[in-house]
Amino acid sequence: MSVATGRTARVPVMGGWLGTLTSTDHKRMGLTLGVCSLFFFLLGGVFALLMRTQLAQSNMHFVSDNSYNELFTMHGSTMIYLFVTPMAIAMALYLVPLQIGATRVSAPRLCLAGLWTWICGGLVMQQGWFASGGAGRAGWSSYAPQSNGINTPGVGMDLWVIGVILAAAGMLVMGGCVVATIARRRAAGMSVLRMPVFTWTALVSMLMVVAAFPMLVLVMILLYIDRHGGHIFAGFAGAIDYQDLFWFFGHPVVYVMFFPYLGAAAEAIAVSAHKRWFGYVAFVASMMMFAALSMAVWSHHMYVTGGVTNQYFAFTSTLLLVPAGIEYFDMIGTLIGGSIVLRTSMLFGLTFFIQFLIGGFSGIFVASPVLDYHAYGTYIVVAHFHYTLFAGSIFGFFAGVYHWFPKVTGALLREGLGKLQLALMAVGTNLTFFPMFFLGNDGMPRRVSRYPTHPGWGTLNMLETIGAGIIALGVLVFVINVWTSLRRRVPAGNDPWLGHTLEWATTSPPPPLNFEAPLPPIRSYAPLLDLREEAIDRARERAEVTAGG
Amino acid sequence: MRGGAIPILTWGTILLVLAVGNWVWNGKAVGSGAASAAVLIVYTFGAAVWLARREAIRRGPPRRRTEDEAVPQASVAAMVIGLSAGCALFGLAWAKFLLYFGIAMFVLGVGRLIVERRAERATRRQVLGEEERR
């Protein structure tokens, strides 16, 4: 866009890597955020592999107890604060303005400042590894009093707290920018009920970021003060207050880590089924309910504390089934009667829905206080949230990657490698996380580095470790796929899949202000599909006229 | 472009209903406080979006593309401000001098932001002037 750069010559625009790092273009910011998140994904994956190596047999001494505490803390923290959540924001930041026909994001400078704050947060948190006493080691939720200055002393834990503050503040700012963009910058004709499915999932997620992340920033500031002699979370009441405040963020973030990937899977499925997403209005209504309800269930993480009204939180948690059911119904409705192409993005999308079902069903168990008394603190919980977060969200993420990679880079990913990756990841995921249900039911506690030689536990744990290795192979295949596809490019063109939404109406990758040509008319949530259907109708009419005349 | 704030305010209202439910049934000060704060944040955000975009409610031709083109494509100021937050807080735990360094960076970043805003306004005037002459 020489026009733009020429006119803004007074503020010099830099090219190269510095240009990318200072860019206020939502696409470049989204990509920077996404690439950094992927780096943290690989790092968090290494932590997981180290843990699984330690757990492969009952009394291994591969890492020390203290290192194990650091590993599970930093694995969870890295994955949640530095990969799955920011990646959801990255996808929203990149795609939402394109999908709603906007030329840019609202408050781009604020957004860029947020991006750098988040990057600093990630680096500061990982800096803890170099601190004496080690990195943060009180779990990703860092309950007080476990996380206070007496029980977990040291700079590493302080750096963890500060890292979380920075990362959360950065994500809060970026999420706010996405919401403002949706509210203020939609193209003419793009009414609220014509926004694409992914945009809706991004909107509700970013609303949750705006509503819930301030609480995380607050609770971390309080924890920092507490660690330095503040006595804020003192005694039983203090411990309960910490959990109440933390989970007020901690549950909603689970859905921030879910909705955009659901949206990605939905787009991939609808496009590959050559049908518009079924039950759009019900979907939108259910997303609003889903997101709001998930702001009202947080204390289901605290059933065993005796400090909350379990009935209320069990009620709201179980209500979540209704909107979840609607998403599944819509997915099936979209598939019925579609002309389905089983390309990689579609397969990842379908696997997302199937595997998330296991996460969802196990969620019904842990949403019930009586059953949660049994499951709490065991591997059942670990299995449950890995089925939602890894077997669910990450598969939705890859559906999105295979769907939008051609748009972002202009090159197609290799389908063969993609299917190999899917197969490896699906086998690895189930091998790793399914045995955890049995171990947890048998009483194996989470967050321990060694376990007794209980009959069967060794075998199941060994299977899990092998599964984790297979997942790592799958991720390696993905890295190879990206590398190969970028080195020996197969040009994608503007619209390789016959997409439904506006991002497919521009070039791949899109120009700086997103659209060079005028936008097509927007009459529904699938404007490009409308155009194609109209063309077919016109051709049919012409044929009828010719036949009749 | 009308109705940008509607989903935000609607969502805030659903939150409000749930917050009331929480208050009646669970009735804990911390939880109710957090839920009310979230409702307040969402309403404030929705109201801000609504007020800031008054012009969008007007009927007429869509906004001019040139206004977007005048926004600079890069901002060193924003990056420096983001980094300054990281530097200062990192200094809090690691080494005090970084705290002061971060504060200095923040001041520099804000200074640079003022320069950038001025340049942006000048560019916008220039662009609009050119357009009117045409």
Ligand SMILES: [Cu+2]
């Ligand atoms: Cu939860």
